[in-house]
Amino acid sequence: MSCDRIVIADGDADTAQVAEFERGRRELIRRGLGIGAGAIAASSIPLLLSVRNAFAVGNGDPDILEKAIGLERVAILAYGVAIDSKLLSTGFERVARRFRDHETEHAGTLTAALMDLGGTPPPKQPTVADIDGVVKGIGDVKSQADVANFAIELEMAAVAAYYDAHRKLIDAKLLQAGASIMANEAQHLVVLRQAVKRSPVPNAFETGTT
């Protein structure tokens, strides 16, 4: 793939929201420009707006859970695409399978929690187009490094979404489960960053945006 093919998906946002995320976008672009493979295009649009807004404007715990289930399903599918790509070494494929298993566990727990609240899990299973709705470019990966850099952006999106959700969730156990999942996604980030020789823990506060 060309290094500028992974781009952050656009989202529906008004001007104020764009401004709000502009700082994060610039930081993301800077990071992308510094890493070689999988760089973020300078023309990328505001940082993960579609995902972050979905959580941030969640209308109560069930709504946030539905969005989280959708995001976990996207991650499951994305790791599946990566595994099927034949681009991964044996060791990295093992990592991808493990992380896919983790995302599956997250989705299962979130689904059970949603049903406990009387909700119904979203019936639609994601497609590659839905992955592009979070981070674009999975169809263009050409190397293991591309896959790792793509997965980093996807995990960052998840961390950012859970971070935002902590302002909105009400139920104590959901808050704790959310933190536990967010921390797991952050651990995924460590392994993925190390795989492409990036600093594994670049910031003291892991918010998924810097």
Place this chain on the structure above:
Amino acid sequence: MDLDSFLRDPSSRRRFFQMSGVSVAAGSAVFLAACGDDAPPTTSSGTDESDQADVEILNSALDLELMAVAAYKAGAAQLEGSVLKIGKLFLEQEQEHADGLSRAIKDAGGKANRAKASYDFPVLRSQTDVLRFAVDLENTAIAAYIAALPKLSQGDLRATAAAIVSNEAEHVAVLLGALDEEQVPFAFVVGKAA
């Protein structure tokens, strides 16, 4: 006390964390909490009561962070090369957490706790000892933050606590890697009760 005894003996660990300022209830390290378990306190416009509860929770978190700073300082002498570099980075990040918590405590009208004059750490004889002790401290902090998180009255504080938990979890993954252990063993990061 040597590290193996410390890690194997729950009462020793509990005693250590109690002496370091961490509240220990029913075998778990938890930050002080003033509210029930079912839901976060009602987000308010900053009532004295909710601010006071937040200050108590944040000060207990601060105690753990200050202890972690001291632990990474104490362990640095046993570290070499890339692991020493990691130790220094994590020390800086724990200090950033401590500084952030101190600011939040002051913003809420409280007085931030200070570091203890000394900590009775177990004897750390090697780089491996330091790494294993650091994993234990980080996991204890994770468990404490997760237990306390729903008690915080403000959404911003809850989000920040989650960001710290995630950073501590990242530390654990790096430390486990340095020990040649599985870096992400579980899908849910829950830490380890004191």
